[in-house]
Amino acid sequence: MAYIKVSGTKLVDKDGNEIILRGAGLGGWMNMENFISGYPGCEFQIRAALADVVGKEKSEFFFDKFLEYFFSDADAVFFKSLGLNCIRLPFNYRHFEDDMNPRVLKPEGFKHLDRVIDLCAKHGIYTILDLHTAPGGQNTDWHADAGTHIANFWVHKDFQDRAIWLWQELAKHYKDNTWIAGYNPLNEPTDPYHTRVIDFYDRVYQAIREIDPDHALFLDGNTFASDFSHFGDSHKKWENAAYSIHDYSVFGFPSSPESYASTETQKRRLRRSYEKKRQWMDERGLCVWNGEWGPVYARKQYEGDKTDKINEERYRVLQDQLEIYNKDRLSWSIWLYKDIGFQGMVHVSLDTPYMTLFKDFLAKKHRLAVDAWGADETWVRPVYQPLINLINQEIPAKFQNLYPHPVWKLTDRIGRLSRIILISEFLVQEWAEHFRGKSEQELDEIARSFSFDNCLHRDGLNKILTENAQLVGKSA
Ligand SMILES: O[C@@H]1[C@@H](O)[C@H](O[C@@H]2CO[C@@H](O[C@@H]3CO[C@@H](O)[C@H](O)[C@H]3O)[C@H](O)[C@H]2O)OC[C@H]1O
Numbered sequence: 001m002a003y004i005k006v007s008g009t010k011l012v013d014k015d016g017n018e019i020i021l022r023g024a025g026l027g028g029w030m031n032m033e034n035f036i037s038g039y040p041g042c043e044f045q046i047r048a049a050l051a052d053v054v055g056k057e058k059s060e061f062f063f064d065k066f067l068e069y070f071f072s073d074a075d076a077v078f079f080k081s082l083g084l085n086c087i088r089l090p091f092n093y094r095h096f097e098d099d100m101n102p103r104v105l106k107p108e109g110f111k112h113l114d115r116v117i118d119l120c121a122k123h124g125i126y127t128i129l130d131l132h133t134a135p136g137g138q139n140t141d142w143h144a145d146a147g148t149h150i151a152n153f154w155v156h157k158d159f160q161d162r163a164i165w166l167w168q169e170l171a172k173h174y175k176d177n178t179w180i181a182g183y184n185p186l187n188e189p190t191d192p193y194h195t196r197v198i199d200f201y202d203r204v205y206q207a208i209r210e211i212d213p214d215h216a217l218f219l220d221g222n223t224f225a226s227d228f229s230h231f232g233d234s235h236k237k238w239e240n241a242a243y244s245i246h247d248y249s250v251f252g253f254p255s256s257p258e259s260y261a262s263t264e265t266q267k268r269r270l271r272r273s274y275e276k277k278r279q280w281m282d283e284r285g286l287c288v289w290n291g292e293w294g295p296v297y298a299r300k301q302y303e304g305d306k307t308d309k310i311n312e313e314r315y316r317v318l319q320d321q322l323e324i325y326n327k328d329r330l331s332w333s334i335w336l337y338k339d340i341g342f343q344g345m346v347h348v349s350l351d352t353p354y355m356t357l358f359k360d361f362l363a364k365k366h367r368l369a370v371d372a373w374g375a376d377e378t379w380v381r382p383v384y385q386p387l388i389n390l391i392n393q394e395i396p397a398k399f400q401n402l403y404p405h406p407v408w409k410l411t412d413r414i415g416r417l418s419r420i421i422l423i424s425e426f427l428v429q430e431w432a433e434h435f436r437g438k439s440e441q442e443l444d445e446i447a448r449s450f451s452f453d454n455c456l457h458r459d460g461l462n463k464i465l466t467e468n469a470q471l472v473g474k475s476a
Pocket residue numbers: 027033141143187188224226246248249250273292335373407
């Protein structure tokens with residue numbers, strides 16, 4: 001088998017035939033996330049807290065089992081049965097390198113990544129490797145696992161050097177694997193100056209190419225993969241590269257300004273926001289990959305009777321986005337394959353040991369809106385409103401728009417800092433305490449909650465994805 005290559009605006013096989021990659025991201029797995037797996041704060045915090053409560057050995061046992069159950073043969077079979085052909089694999093640098101022992105490769109980091117890449121290959125599914133969390137944090141959000149909103153990756157060269165080192169190690173390991181469709185060197189950079197991200201791409205490109213001349217690179221735009229406006233002519237230095245947008249639509253989230261009825265005006269807005277993200281590529285005839293997109297869904301336990309109606313609307317958003325993508329023959333990777341019920345194609349059933357154990361805690365997290373992704377902050381708004389008012393009163397408007405404005409408005413920033421970072425910090429230990437006194441067998445059962453046979457399917461979503469995967473397939 002040959003490598004997938006970038007040719008102009010397309011991905012192609014060795015004979016130059018177009019390949020359209022359609023699939024999902026395995027978020028919450030080798031880069032765990034609060035709303036996906038149901039903990040507060042960041043992965044490094046809950047790992048430390050669990051080790052404090054049950055000891056290092058048992059804690060490592062639990063996380064290893066979690067990684068094993070989260071994606072197995074049954075998941076690959078199911079994924080393939082939907083007509084999808086690619087899984088984006090986000091991972092955290094900490095699996096491969098310890099902050100206290102930098103530049104020393106942890107070979108055990110490859111255990112599950114190799115396993116899942118091979119499982120996918122066995123079922124004819126390509127994979128794309130995504131460094132979702134880089135040393136120091138390459139973006140301002142929880143999924144950079146830095147515990148802060150300052151993306152220190154951009155201000156410490158050594159963090160960048162370590163990411164380069166890691167990519168060379170990964171390239172050595174994977175350079176001959178043709179089931180890997182390519183490398184996605186950095187998820188959602190947020191470089192406030194917009195130039196350092198390009199310098200980093202120059203360096204990572206060279207570093208990977210020294211070892212691996214063949215795999216395609218998928219480069220995210222700045223500001224959460226939405227902005228290429230400062231990239232200028234830089235593409236001329238990068239061969240075999242595609243460019244990644246993340247096309248989340250506001251209509252797919254609880255914060256939508258209006259309910260989505262698929263009107264012509266709304267559809268125009270959907271298209272406009274997507275076109276803006278890919279404009280730089282279109283002006284230059286470059287290849288676009290939509291590395292993340294997709295609505296979130298209401299849950300009966302929180303939204304009650306309104307759930308079905310809300311989700312019908314969200315499916316309309318999904319369908320309309322796919323209509324746009326199909327016309328453009330776009331390769332895409334929907335966010336998200338598996339979670340505890342908010343966005344995933346499959347989700348952990350409420351009657352599993354994990355969901356039963358954390359039922360009340362998850363309800364509290366929801367009430368306190370401590371997961372930024374799709375949060376409904378109605379209940380806590382009165383607590384934070386005075387802070388918003390204070391800033392509005394005391395800080396001149398011209399000083400309020402701190403980067404990553406306009407993606408983060410003032411209320412987003414206050415929410416991120418006060419709830420997602422601060423309040424979450426207080427909840428970390430409470431999460432870990434749920435495991436106190438558990439035996440290895442019990443820990444195994446809790447982790448097994450994430451296995452495919454313990455998951456329900458979001459049929460509405462999967463049906464639409466399948467129909468569209470085939471549609472694009474036929475026109476290719
Ligand atoms: O790990 C993922 C993560 O990669 C992803 O990050 C978010 C992506 O969206 C960002 O906001 C969007 C920026 O573009 C505008 O057009 C959209 O309306 C916004 O929603 C957000 O700040 C990032 O954190 O999200 C989910 C994580 O699980």
